[in-house]
Amino acid sequence: MKLLKIFKSDPFFKKIPPKSTGSHDFNLEWIQSAKKRFGQKLLAKDIQATLTLLTAELIVAAINKYPNDSEIAFSGGGIKNLSLMTLIKKRLSGRKIQSTTDWGIAPEWVEAAGFAFLAHQRMQEKVVELTKTTG
Numbered sequence: 001m002k003l004l005k006i007f008k009s010d011p012f013f014k015k016i017p018p019k020s021t022g023s024h025d026f027n028l029e030w031i032q033s034a035k036k037r038f039g040q041k042l043l044a045k046d047i048q049a050t051l052t053l054l055t056a057e058l059i060v061a062a063i064n065k066y067p068n069d070s071e072i073a074f075s076g077g078g079i080k081n082l083s084l085m086t087l088i089k090k091r092l093s094g095r096k097i098q099s100t101t102d103w104g105i106a107p108e109w110v111e112a113a114g115f116a117f118l119a120h121q122r123m124q125e126k127v128v129e130l131t132k133t134t135g
Helices: 002-008 028-038 044-063 082-091 107-123
Strands: 072-074 097-099
Touching: 002 028, 002 044, 028 044, 044 082
Parallel strands: 072 097
Antiparallel strands: none
């Protein structure tokens, strides 16, 4: 749990949304820096398990900001990560968890559909305010 605490101490996690990140912030260098702070030898599988737990905890914390009767649907590649989804489901026990397939769109199509929507809005010359999405 010490490594998890080190990962969670990253300033990004204290930022107030909207926020966005990517491999420029979270990458091998970031992991190696955390490993140095940990100060002990770590196996790759332990680092991966800790990263999976970090991801699950961050997702659950975000979901828990919404009422318990809110619908939850997962999409993207993470939905195929059985370890991740098991951790999430355990922490959200009692809440209905679905795939976007249940809403009529395959998990791997959600991002493309979002960009198609943006393209359609542009072609219709409709303004789309994105600053509240990623800051």
